[in-house]
Amino acid sequence: QVQLVESGGGLVQAGGSLRLSCAASGRTFSSSTMGWFRQAPGKEREFVAAVRWSSGSTYYEDSVKGRFTISRDNAKSTVYLQMNGLKPEDTAVYYCAATVAYSPYYYRRSSYDYWGQGTQVTVSS
Numbered sequence: 001q002v003q004l005v006e007s008g009g010g011l012v013q014a015g016g017s018l019r020l021s022c023a024a025s026g027r028t029f030s031s032s033t034m035g036w037f038r039q040a041p042g043k044e045r046e047f048v049a050a051v052r053w054s055s056g057s058t059y060y061e062d063s064v065k066g067r068f069t070i071s072r073d074n075a076k077s078t079v080y081l082q083m084n085g086l087k088p089e090d091t092a093v094y095y096c097a098a099t100v101a102y103s104p105y106y107y108r109r110s111s112y113d114y115w116g117q118g119t120q121v122t123v124s125s
Contacts, residue, residue, distance in 0.1 A: 002026035009119030022096030038092035
């Protein structure tokens with residue numbers, strides 16, 4: 001069993017920054033890709049960013065490119081999402097997720113096998 005625990009959410013003013021963390025643990029944690037998704041009230045959960053554990057390749061949803069940065073610390077089995085220039089429309093519950101096997105569809109929820117409990121990010125205008 002794999003556990004993913006997010007932290008770092010909170011309330012911030014527009015233009016501010018937050019850094020989310022996702023710590024992975026489990027008896028035999030092994031993952032190909034880690035992703036961040038978000039879900040705003042009344043909306044579906046959507047892809048934000050992803051990183052491949054081995055290569056470090058990163059992928060972003062268009063609306064966050066240039067503002068958000070995903071990174072990983074292999075030694076700590078932790079993934080980060082640095083969010084700068086936050087906007088009110090970034091308000092959502094943010095979830096991290098992990099795939100076991102490689103999938104080219106890093107942006108699909110169905111590609112991910114494990115999910116964290118989510119952390120709230122609220123951006124005030």
